[in-house]
Amino acid sequence: MTDTVFRATRQPADAPVLILESESASLIDADLALQAAREAFLASTIGTAFPVVIGHASANRFTLKSGSAGDLVGVKIGSYWPGNDKMAIPRHNSTIMLLSPETGRLAAVVEAGTANAYRTAAADALAVDTLARPDAHTLTVIGTGRQARYEVRAVTRVRPIQQVFVVGRRPDAAREFARAVTTDTGLPAEPAETRSAVAAADIVVTATTARHPLFDAAWIAPGTHISAMGADGPGKQELPPELYNRARLFCDLPDQSSTIGEFQHAGTADLTPLGAVLNGAAEGRRSPHDITVFDSSGFALQDLTLAAALLRRYAATHNPQEYP
Known part of the structure; x- marks a missing residue:
């Protein structure tokens, strides 16, 4: 370059x-x-x-x-x-x-x-395009804020999504978000309970301000890709640390991700920069059964x-x- x-x-x-x-x-x-x-x-x-x-x-x-x-x-x-x-x-x-x-x-x-908002969602789309299974067709989004809507639009551009499940803290917000997704993308979208939505997903996107895990690690099926977009400061957390022993972990910048990103909760886990996968210096997904996790803490x-x-x-x- x-x-x-x-x-x-x-x-x-x-x-x-x-x-x-x-x-x-x-x-x-x-x-x-x-x-x-x-x-x-x-x-x-x-x-x-x-x-x-x-x-x-x-x-x-x-x-x-x-x-x-x-x-x-x-x-x-x-x-x-x-x-x-x-x-x-x-x-x-x-x-x-x-x-x-x-x-x-x-x-x-x-x-x-x-x-x-486009920039943050584009990082998610890039990670999904690089790491998710090519045939991934079910998307679960956790979060119903403004950014989550951009995430859904971006992901549906790079994978053949056929169904979107929406998980939110408030049922009315989840219903409204699902309607907006269908309007934006033409895809069927519906509110869902966290466990069933996560278990059914080929791709899970988290876009919240959470400070505690949003789901149980055991609910993630083999082959799932997870993009965690919400953690960008000390104490923020969306994913269960128990997931990391089952998954391959990717991020934007390892030092930053382990300081203010999702992987501040990952201990000494091995983190692979997405850029290294893009330039061929590191492997991405190795098999259809891999669980891949991408943490986006956002970098300059x-x-x-x-x-x-x-x-x-x-x-x-x-x-x-x-x-x-």
Whole structure:
């Protein structure tokens, strides 16, 4: 992979680009997000992602994830402001800042709340496409929030899903989510009890803010793939540690996953970076009976490649003569 993969835009170094939320939301789509995710995971084998910084402002929370790869240098600020509900705006937001690799000056600022939801789901789709059985056709999603809906859309693009089961804490939310899934994808979706939904699944996706296991390890059938998308801070947990003795474990960044991701609860288990599978340095699924687990704690190179892709599309839209 060459540095040209990471070139974002042809804007002069002294003219930072600003892309606000409304613009980035109009530019993003699932194909762009998946390609950016693939670039990010491949870049994770040659680039650098630095330790996550977690900050608090009263009841509000924010994280800083920074990294560099080739021509991409920058930071993503992810914010969680629960009081935004009262103003009918999302609680989560994402702002990505790219620096000039030559001068360190500000090159671009991309507000990417909606794009971040696509980016997170694209990591799941990439993991499913890499690790799940090719014939996987039953999906169980645990969680009924905004991100879970993006996860379902992404997974159904890379596997021949025929049935979706929805597990939620509130029956009314699970019913509403199932209706939304059918509207989005045209697939049959229905609320289900946790044990039966997990046992029936070829693919399980968890997208919650849980701090305790969501199901019993014994309910997972051989051949199942699990993508855990919710743990991104100390104390968060969605999966039962007993599962790890039966499964092959994959993640975005082993050091980060074992610190703030799902595998902070995995002890000394052997973790394989997904990027190493993508570039052929490590094995993925070995047999139809393997249980595979992917933990997505989210890393800066995902955000930097996403911002670069959005900037390229922005430049092509606003300066089409430069991008024939």
